Amino acid sequence: MKINVEVAGQKYEVEVEDIHARPVVAIIEGERFEVWPEAGTTSKINSSAQPFISIPEPEPSIPVHRPTMEHSGGKDLTAPLPGVIVAILVREGESVTHGQELCTLEAMKMKNAIKSNRDGKIDVITVNVGDQVNHGQVLMTFTE
Numbered sequence: 001m002k003i004n005v006e007v008a009g010q011k012y013e014v015e016v017e018d019i020h021a022r023p024v025v026a027i028i029e030g031e032r033f034e035v036w037p038e039a040g041t042t043s044k045i046n047s048s049a050q051p052f053i054s055i056p057e058p059e060p061s062i063p064v065h066r067p068t069m070e071h072s073g074g075k076d077l078t079a080p081l082p083g084v085i086v087a088i089l090v091r092e093g094e095s096v097t098h099g100q101e102l103c104t105l106e107a108m109k110m111k112n113a114i115k116s117n118r119d120g121k122i123d124v125i126t127v128n129v130g131d132q133v134n135h136g137q138v139l140m141t142f143t144e
């Protein structure tokens with residue numbers, strides 16, 4: 001997401017990676033900054049300059065119930081971050097083991113292996129290769 005900010009009277013276009021992350025990572029003219037909006041503080045990564053950056057709160061949206069996968073092995077496998085599905089390595093009905101890679105999600109030009117946190121059988125795959133997914137979106141469901 002790109003926003004415009006003003007620092008000491010100078011305007012900048014700022015690219016924000018994930019407004020909901022803490023700290024928020026902002027890129028200004030190719031330099032990365034960590035921003036803590038709640039505290040109103042900012043720190044430039046590997047630098048002593050510390051401009052103040054104000055980021056507007058996101059507009060409220062309609063609440064969406066997103067089931068999450070329990071650490072002990074819930075029924076739904078959800079996206080740990082937003083991105084694009086670039087590979088699905090299993091099929092519906094296939095038995096999988098704990099730690100087995102099930103799909104690959106690309107986020108910010110990095111490929112992330114999404115692994116099973118339980119032994120089980122894949123009931124439904126709710127995404128396809130090329131789908132854009134949101135954080136918490138169900139990717140696959142295990143049978144009970």
